[in-house]
Amino acid sequence: MGTEDIATLMAGIGARARAAAAELAIAPAEQRRTALEAAARAVRESDAAILEANARDLEQGHDKGLSGAMLDRLMLDRGRIAAIASGLEAVAAQDDPVGAVMAEWQRPSGLTIRRVRTPLGVIGVIYESRPNVTADAGALCLKSGNAVILRGGSESFQSSRAIHAALVQGLEAAGLPPEAIQLVPTRDRGAVSEMLRMVAHIDVIVPRGGKGLVGLVQAEARVPVFAHLEGICHIYLDRAADPDKARRVVLNAKTRRTGICGAAECLLIHKDLVAGLGAQVVADLIAAGVEVRAGAGLDHLPGVVRAAPEDFGREFLDMIIAAAVVEDVDGAIAHIGRFGSSHTESILTEDAATAQRFLDRVDSAIVMHNASTQFADGGEFGMGAEIGIATGKLHARGPVGAEQLTSFKYQVTGDGTVRS
Amino acid sequence: MGTEDIATLMAGIGARARAAAAELAIAPAEQRRTALEAAARAVRESDAAILEANARDLEQGHDKGLSGAMLDRLMLDRGRIAAIASGLEAVAAQDDPVGAVMAEWQRPSGLTIRRVRTPLGVIGVIYESRPNVTADAGALCLKSGNAVILRGGSESFQSSRAIHAALVQGLEAAGLPPEAIQLVPTRDRGAVSEMLRMVAHIDVIVPRGGKGLVGLVQAEARVPVFAHLEGICHIYLDRAADPDKARRVVLNAKTRRTGICGAAECLLIHKDLVAGLGAQVVADLIAAGVEVRAGAGLDHLPGVVRAAPEDFGREFLDMIIAAAVVEDVDGAIAHIGRFGSSHTESILTEDAATAQRFLDRVDSAIVMHNASTQFADGGEFGMGAEIGIATGKLHARGPVGAEQLTSFKYQVTGDGTVRS
Numbered sequence: 001m002g003t004e005d006i007a008t009l010m011a012g013i014g015a016r017a018r019a020a021a022a023e024l025a026i027a028p029a030e031q032r033r034t035a036l037e038a039a040a041r042a043v044r045e046s047d048a049a050i051l052e053a054n055a056r057d058l059e060q061g062h063d064k065g066l067s068g069a070m071l072d073r074l075m076l077d078r079g080r081i082a083a084i085a086s087g088l089e090a091v092a093a094q095d096d097p098v099g100a101v102m103a104e105w106q107r108p109s110g111l112t113i114r115r116v117r118t119p120l121g122v123i124g125v126i127y128e129s130r131p132n133v134t135a136d137a138g139a140l141c142l143k144s145g146n147a148v149i150l151r152g153g154s155e156s157f158q159s160s161r162a163i164h165a166a167l168v169q170g171l172e173a174a175g176l177p178p179e180a181i182q183l184v185p186t187r188d189r190g191a192v193s194e195m196l197r198m199v200a201h202i203d204v205i206v207p208r209g210g211k212g213l214v215g216l217v218q219a220e221a222r223v224p225v226f227a228h229l230e231g232i233c234h235i236y237l238d239r240a241a242d243p244d245k246a247r248r249v250v251l252n253a254k255t256r257r258t259g260i261c262g263a264a265e266c267l268l269i270h271k272d273l274v275a276g277l278g279a280q281v282v283a284d285l286i287a288a289g290v291e292v293r294a295g296a297g298l299d300h301l302p303g304v305v306r307a308a309p310e311d312f313g314r315e316f317l318d319m320i321i322a323a324a325v326v327e328d329v330d331g332a333i334a335h336i337g338r339f340g341s342s343h344t345e346s347i348l349t350e351d352a353a354t355a356q357r358f359l360d361r362v363d364s365a366i367v368m369h370n371a372s373t374q375f376a377d378g379g380e381f382g383m384g385a386e387i388g389i390a391t392g393k394l395h396a397r398g399p400v401g402a403e404q405l406t407s408f409k410y411q412v413t414g415d416g417t418v419r420s
Numbered sequence: 421m422g423t424e425d426i427a428t429l430m431a432g433i434g435a436r437a438r439a440a441a442a443e444l445a446i447a448p449a450e451q452r453r454t455a456l457e458a459a460a461r462a463v464r465e466s467d468a469a470i471l472e473a474n475a476r477d478l479e480q481g482h483d484k485g486l487s488g489a490m491l492d493r494l495m496l497d498r499g500r501i502a503a504i505a506s507g508l509e510a511v512a513a514q515d516d517p518v519g520a521v522m523a524e525w526q527r528p529s530g531l532t533i534r535r536v537r538t539p540l541g542v543i544g545v546i547y548e549s550r551p552n553v554t555a556d557a558g559a560l561c562l563k564s565g566n567a568v569i570l571r572g573g574s575e576s577f578q579s580s581r582a583i584h585a586a587l588v589q590g591l592e593a594a595g596l597p598p599e600a601i602q603l604v605p606t607r608d609r610g611a612v613s614e615m616l617r618m619v620a621h622i623d624v625i626v627p628r629g630g631k632g633l634v635g636l637v638q639a640e641a642r643v644p645v646f647a648h649l650e651g652i653c654h655i656y657l658d659r660a661a662d663p664d665k666a667r668r669v670v671l672n673a674k675t676r677r678t679g680i681c682g683a684a685e686c687l688l689i690h691k692d693l694v695a696g697l698g699a700q701v702v703a704d705l706i707a708a709g710v711e712v713r714a715g716a717g718l719d720h721l722p723g724v725v726r727a728a729p730e731d732f733g734r735e736f737l738d739m740i741i742a743a744a745v746v747e748d749v750d751g752a753i754a755h756i757g758r759f760g761s762s763h764t765e766s767i768l769t770e771d772a773a774t775a776q777r778f779l780d781r782v783d784s785a786i787v788m789h790n791a792s793t794q795f796a797d798g799g800e801f802g803m804g805a806e807i808g809i810a811t812g813k814l815h816a817r818g819p820v821g822a823e824q825l826t827s828f829k830y831q832v833t834g835d836g837t838v839r840s
Contacts, residue, residue: 409786
């Protein structure tokens with residue numbers, strides 16, 4: 001498609017999304033819930049069509065020489081499709097955020113002021129190969145009363161279309177405008193550039209994918225972005241750490257799943273622990289198959305690899321961890337300030353004051369005490385589902401669920417009240 | 421100054437602000453309160469110096485041919501200086517937002533999750549001729565634990581410097597870094613352009629001033645902006661309006677002060693009221709000296725002026741109001757959707773369902789029922805003070821007080837808790 005055609009196409013999608021958002025903003029919670037439940041049924045009933053579409057994507061992926069990991073992310077089977085449907089039902093069952101009274105107070109003037117949750121408007125979601133994001137993101141935006149423009153990866157184009165068709169069936173069954181959830185109908189990358197500039201039609205962009213995609217979106221978007229570029233999570237072994245908890249938590253933080261943004265990428269060890277618990281934790285990691293890239297003061301430990309300077313502040317997303325010695329909790333805080341990505345950090349200590357110092361002073365979206373960084377997840381936070389994790393400080397931070405996709409307004413009631 | 425010199429100057433200011441912000445973020449509430457109280461004393465003790473600086477600004481203003489209204493905004497006297505000091509004390513006395521636990525909950529995993537308020541970081545404030553903004557904005561940013569870079573108007577350059585010196589005395593008396601409140605030390609407009617691009621050093625820009633300034637900032641800023649471009653406030657006279665309340669509230673909404681963003685700029689009248697209450701309210705406005713620019717269906721009323729199409733959606737900031745007939749509440753909502761600026765709108769009605777429909781469906785930061793739009797103000801909302809009013813939907817909306825200048829983080833506590 002030509003650049004102008006893309007611009008025209010996207011402007012039309014944007015205008016329809018804006019109109020649908022106005023309808024959604026006043027649609028009752030019940031109607032949006034019905035749409036999500038109907039969409040879940042439609043996904044189940046369409047599983048043959050979804051599998052067929054997915055087979056075409058997979059075939060094309062093979063031909064294009066996608067890696068095994070990418071093909072796995074792309075692949076759907078009956079179990080994954082059932083999980084997509086259950087996910088829609090889980091979001092449907094959540095408390096509805098729209099219209100909730102966040103605060104209410106009275107003023108001496110006689111006014112009653114209520115702060116009430118409202119939808120944001122139109123969300124743009126740009127993602128890569130996982131076709132389930134189509135359903136997850138569509139559902140969270142609908143739950144929060146927002147219209148959404150979905151731009152999936154070209155590898156999962158057919159699968160996303162089939163899932164999107166089921167979502168639209170859900171909207172139609174509930175009497176909501178089908179334009180509430182739109183899928184960009186072209187693989188052309190120009191559509192992404194358009195979305196990033198559509199300030200009149202899109203209120204927030206959420207990129208879901210690797211560092212390449214997120215970095216591009218953050219650098220070029222004129223529309224506000226909820227995202228994290230990297231999850232360079234640190235875990236700090238304080239002098240007062242409990243050995244059993246420390247060994248368990250560090251192992252979990254690194255090895256439970258290495259490919260998620262909440263996986264620990266750097267272990268910080270209090271200087272007094274190097275010969276004792278620190279060495280033990282490093283040995284545990286190596287025994288579990290982790291490559292430990294050790295900085296100065298740790299590189300004599302058996303089995304470690306000497307760290308290069310660039311191993312600090314690096315997101316491995318693999319069975320690799322950097323390790324460094326620090327003076328004390330303030331040294332750990334300083335190291336995180338220098339190398340962290342403001343995502344998630346954890347301290348292991350039995351000293352309450354030290355823990356509080358770490359929780360207060362580390363400037364990350366999520367700070368933890370005696371807990372695995374792998375808990376950095378909207379589901380684990382009780383949000384039901386998340387559209388992503390944000391490391392910015394404005395509006396949304398940490399896991400972004402339905403509530404974080406809302407704004408608010410003030411409803412003020414008087415009785416012929418005038419200002420003196 | 422050359423462009424490069426300005427860039428170097430501003431980069432230095434930005435880096436010092438960032439460093440000060442890190443200190444402020446961990447400074448106890450008591451210390452920030454002490455600084456504000458000491459600043460109030462310093463303002464009182466410096467009144468001779470502030471008056472002298474102001475006299476120089478006024479003299480220069482006269483020479484440059486500033487209007488009487490501008491000279492009045494610029495002018496300080498002992499009363500206004502005392503009000504600045506009291507304002508600092510009022511902000512000092514407010515509840516401290518930093519560290520407040522916004523929510524706390526437990527998870528089946530054993531984790532306790534707390535959502536805790538944190539400062540945003542560095543705020544940039546760009547304002548015009550009122551020198552008191554130096555103190556108001558500096559105080560609110562300090563209260564919320566943020567460092568601030570103030571860029572005042574060139575007309576009030578000397579006055580702002582004198583007030584700023586008192587704020588710095590307050591910081592120093594409390595042992596806080598003087599770089600927590602910095603005033604850009606040049607009148608060069610290149611400093612504004614720099615601030616709008618300083619994404620690494622400034623987290624939010626707040627423009628305070630006329631449409632020219634705010635429009636420029638909104639169009640060019642790469643840093644997020646909290647602002648409103650215009651306050652085109654509507655007041656709707658519903659068929660079920662109480663006559664006494666309606667007459668009182670409309671008059672107040674238009675005439676109490678015409679130069680503020682909460683002043684009503686357009687009166688919408690239900691079609692059944694044109695011959696009765698509507699005509700009466702129009703007559704009241706005309707009797708009070710207001711020019712009523714009447715649209716079709718109202719232009720036969722005595723004393724009105726015929727409205728031009730551009731009178732709708734216009735911010736008069738004067739003793740002028742546009743007036744239009746609407747079918748019903750939905751007509752009023754549609755008119756506001758087309759011509760409003762998402763700032764503040766009010767409905768006058770005794771019908772609760774109609775009122776709720778208006779409150780729910782009008783997409784403005786503040787929606788009112790039987791109350792004057794002139795209440796659109798942080799002080800009247802009980803926020804103590806405001807740095808401005810925002811009409812965007814992200815993060816801050818409506819009056820922006822100390823609380824809206826904060827972000828949050830999640831503090832998560834476990835007991836050796838791992839994710840399964």
